[in-house]
Amino acid sequence: MGTASGVADIRSPVGRVPGLLVAPAVIGALLMVIPLLGLVARTPWTELVGILTSAGTGQSLGLSLLTATLATLVALILGVPLAVVLARPGLPGAGLLRALVTVPLVLPPVVGGVALFAARGRTGLRGAPAYELTGWALPFSTAAVVVAQTFVAMPFLVLGVEGALRGLDDRLLDAAATLGATPWHTFWTITLPLVRPGLVSGAVLAWARALGEFGATITFAGNFPGTTRTLPLQVYTSLQSDAATAIGLSMIMLAVSIMVLVAARGRWGRAW
Numbered sequence: 001m002g003t004a005s006g007v008a009d010i011r012s013p014v015g016r017v018p019g020l021l022v023a024p025a026v027i028g029a030l031l032m033v034i035p036l037l038g039l040v041a042r043t044p045w046t047e048l049v050g051i052l053t054s055a056g057t058g059q060s061l062g063l064s065l066l067t068a069t070l071a072t073l074v075a076l077i078l079g080v081p082l083a084v085v086l087a088r089p090g091l092p093g094a095g096l097l098r099a100l101v102t103v104p105l106v107l108p109p110v111v112g113g114v115a116l117f118a119a120r121g122r123t124g125l126r127g128a129p130a131y132e133l134t135g136w137a138l139p140f141s142t143a144a145v146v147v148a149q150t151f152v153a154m155p156f157l158v159l160g161v162e163g164a165l166r167g168l169d170d171r172l173l174d175a176a177a178t179l180g181a182t183p184w185h186t187f188w189t190i191t192l193p194l195v196r197p198g199l200v201s202g203a204v205l206a207w208a209r210a211l212g213e214f215g216a217t218i219t220f221a222g223n224f225p226g227t228t229r230t231l232p233l234q235v236y237t238s239l240q241s242d243a244a245t246a247i248g249l250s251m252i253m254l255a256v257s258i259m260v261l262v263a264a265r266g267r268w269g270r271a272w
Contacts, residue, residue, distance in 0.1 A: 036254065043251040044244045051248040059226055060234035061252070067142065067230060068210035071149035075157045075206045078150075080199070083161035084187070098162075102155045112151055113219025120147070120220075144221035145228050149210035156209055160202025164195035208257050 017025075044051075051057055085091065086098050104112055120127040122137045131137050138144050168191065176186040192199070214232040221228040223237065231253055239246035 039247065039250055039254060042247050044248055047244065048248050048251070051245055052252060056225065056234060057231075057249060057252075060229050060231045063142070063145070063226070063229065064211055064231040067145045067149055068207050068213075070146045071153055071210040072157075072203055072207040074146065074150045075154040075210075076203060079154045079157040079202075079206075080161055083158045083165060084191075086158070087162045087165035101158055104152050105155050109152060109213065109215025109217075110219050113148060113216040116144075116148060116151060116216065116220040120144075139220055140222040140224065140228065142221075142227055145217055145230060148216040148220045149213045152213050152216055153206040153210040156205040157199075157202040160198045160205065161195060164198025165191070168194055204260060208260055212253065212257065 052061075082101065086094055086101070088094070091097075107115075117124060117139060119125045120138045122128065122131045122139070127138060138147065172190060172194075173186055176190055177183075181189075212232055213230070214236065217228065217230060218233055218236070223229050223233045229237070231249060235246050235249045235253070238249060
């Protein structure tokens with residue numbers, strides 16, 4: 001009996017939490033939850049339908065959904081191959097490349113916007129030649145919103161997929177190669193299905209991050225109604241003159257984010 005109980009305690013980390021950690025854990029949980037409860041308490045529920053159906057909200061919400069989805073698609077197209085490369089054992093410079101790819105996770109978003117300007121603005125590293133050749137500049141356009149969102153969101157996808165790839169059993173891939181499968185066939189029929197939970201969870205997190213992006217967007221794309229004013233920028237704009245509307249819009253964003261994350265966790269919880 002004693003042995004069984006001891007085994008149960010070892011396998012259950014919750015049962016082994018030191019008492020001194022409980023209070024900080026509670027304080028930490030309250031630190032995260034109380035602001036959300038404050039938002040719920042201050043939400044003008046009777047005006048929420050009107051706020052949601054207003055022209056400005058509908059326009060910014062539609063733009064946010066469109067650009068976040070496009071940014072996630074770009075992240076999938078570019079991020080999955082990047083994760084495969086990073087997960088390759090013995091890749092020279094993999095540590096440095098991984099650090100550079102994950103920098104947007106810790107970089108202040110407004111600095112990310114400045115970096116995008118330095119690279120793709122009219123006088124930027126890559127923007128200047130394109131502007132001289134075509135007369136078109138990327139900043140302050142809807143495409144700039146997608147680029148800014150991709151820049152800050154793709155690391156979530158890359159890290160999720162790379163982690164899933166590193167957890168694969170190499171013997172399955174070796175067996176496929178022994179049977180004559182090409183690298184592409186092995187990737188498409190074996191690797192991709194096995195990492196699907198990590199891929200989906202990474203894509204969901206990338207989409208949610210793109211949906212909530214503010215700093216890089218307002219710096220690189222501006223805040224123009226119908227063109228670059230996404231829902232977070234609409235919240236910022238409303239806060240200058242109408243706090244109730246800003247709170248209502250914030251509640252809408254909170255609800256969308258929670259629904260997406262809960263739905264993803266419910267179906268792909270093993271990858272979280």
